[in-house]
Amino acid sequence: MRILLFTDTLGDANGVSRFVTDMGREAQESQGELHIFGSTLKKRYESALYIHNEKPFWRFRMPFYPELDLAIPPFWRFWSLAKELNPDIIHISTPGFVGLCGRIIAKRLGKPLCGTYHTDFPAYIMENTQSSFLKRLSIRCLRWFYAPFSRLLLRSMTHSRELFEELRIEPSRVGVIQAGIDLTRFGPRFRDRTIWKEWGLCMNAPKALYVGRLNKEKNFLFLLEAWRELKAHYAKPLELVVVGEGEFSGALADEDLDIHYLGFKGGEELSKIYASSDFFLFPSRTDTLGQAVMEACASGLPAVVSDEGGPKEIVSMTQSGYILDAKNHKAWKEAIIHLAQEPLVREEWGKRGASAMLSLGIRRSWESFYKEHQKVPLV
Numbered sequence: 001m002r003i004l005l006f007t008d009t010l011g012d013a014n015g016v017s018r019f020v021t022d023m024g025r026e027a028q029e030s031q032g033e034l035h036i037f038g039s040t041l042k043k044r045y046e047s048a049l050y051i052h053n054e055k056p057f058w059r060f061r062m063p064f065y066p067e068l069d070l071a072i073p074p075f076w077r078f079w080s081l082a083k084e085l086n087p088d089i090i091h092i093s094t095p096g097f098v099g100l101c102g103r104i105i106a107k108r109l110g111k112p113l114c115g116t117y118h119t120d121f122p123a124y125i126m127e128n129t130q131s132s133f134l135k136r137l138s139i140r141c142l143r144w145f146y147a148p149f150s151r152l153l154l155r156s157m158t159h160s161r162e163l164f165e166e167l168r169i170e171p172s173r174v175g176v177i178q179a180g181i182d183l184t185r186f187g188p189r190f191r192d193r194t195i196w197k198e199w200g201l202c203m204n205a206p207k208a209l210y211v212g213r214l215n216k217e218k219n220f221l222f223l224l225e226a227w228r229e230l231k232a233h234y235a236k237p238l239e240l241v242v243v244g245e246g247e248f249s250g251a252l253a254d255e256d257l258d259i260h261y262l263g264f265k266g267g268e269e270l271s272k273i274y275a276s277s278d279f280f281l282f283p284s285r286t287d288t289l290g291q292a293v294m295e296a297c298a299s300g301l302p303a304v305v306s307d308e309g310g311p312k313e314i315v316s317m318t319q320s321g322y323i324l325d326a327k328n329h330k331a332w333k334e335a336i337i338h339l340a341q342e343p344l345v346r347e348e349w350g351k352r353g354a355s356a357m358l359s360l361g362i363r364r365s366w367e368s369f370y371k372e373h374q375k376v377p378l379v
Helices: 015-028 075-085 097-109 121-129 132-146 157-166 193-199 220-231 267-276 291-298 311-318 329-341 343-357 362-374
Strands: 002-006 033-038 051-053 058-062 065-072 089-092 113-116 151-154 174-176 207-211 239-243 259-263 279-282 303-306 321-324
Touching: 002 015, 002 075, 002 097, 015 033, 015 291, 015 362, 033 075, 033 097, 065 097, 075 097, 089 097, 097 113, 097 132, 121 132, 121 157, 151 157, 151 362, 157 174, 157 311, 193 267, 207 267, 207 291, 207 329, 220 329, 239 267, 279 291, 279 329, 291 303, 291 311, 291 343, 303 311, 303 329, 311 321, 311 343, 321 329, 329 343
Parallel strands: 002 033, 002 089, 033 051, 089 113, 113 151, 151 174, 207 239, 207 279, 239 259, 279 303, 303 321
Antiparallel strands: 058 065
16 A cells, blocks of 8 residues: 655654654555655755655745744645655654645545644643634644544544544544554663753753753643742752743743753754653643654653543553643642652653553554555445
């Protein structure tokens, strides 16, 4: 089976982008054939024959997410290559302009459509605008976009209600991609505390880690507020390491609060940062899965996550952390202090999480992804 996947997040610093490229690599070593179509000027992806990146005609920053470009792709280049490849199914990873091109091409070629619902966009828009009107508008747009899809896949069942009720997707059209990450890239074996010297950090101080976008919809301001309250009365050594990009990056240069902003990191450097930290903080309320949480658990870190969204399923499954009210500063401060002061608890929970993640390799996700496409009637 030959699948063409269209994504607006090729080369971006997020879990969706990493997942898509992981699927591409796995497809090369398994049954089936996957070609990835994108349109970006960014170079943060591995060059490969199965990745087809076309220079955009025009691009602009996505509202509320300035690190992501909305690109107007060269449709006719996509169309010409799609005709040449003659796919069995077209998969849409994102409902942006690249995804829209894939949707149009599928109709022109008479091919079935499949897609992945990676992001709860109505919740994302509500979180950033507090506008019920814009949320309702986004729901109507998504209903139209996904209406012709034969199958729509989720990374977890957390947002199944939104699909069934808000987007009016019949349960029979919904499938789940089994959770998984590339375990060759994340694990306790990457632990190297000497890396902290490179950024002038204390090697011995406990380190809380956050990896992700530094934006409102990730509930990152909540984490900063809880951290400030904690540091106002907690005098023992404790540092917060922040990896990622976003609108709040400029607010992190505060040595008095022991916050260390490292910017975007990838590859083995990111693997070492995960494994060399002590515990992971992820307060997001809108993630459908939480790729970063899986990466942290695989690296041997206990995790503190919110009780909304997909990450709670990972922590619940691995039994390796706290699931807390996404608005309760006191609960988060108490959990952070507990993990900072209890190295034996960190070690036990970290080993438990890393052990549980050994069965959640990316091959599992690819096989699940492929089997879901086999359920789609081919033309």
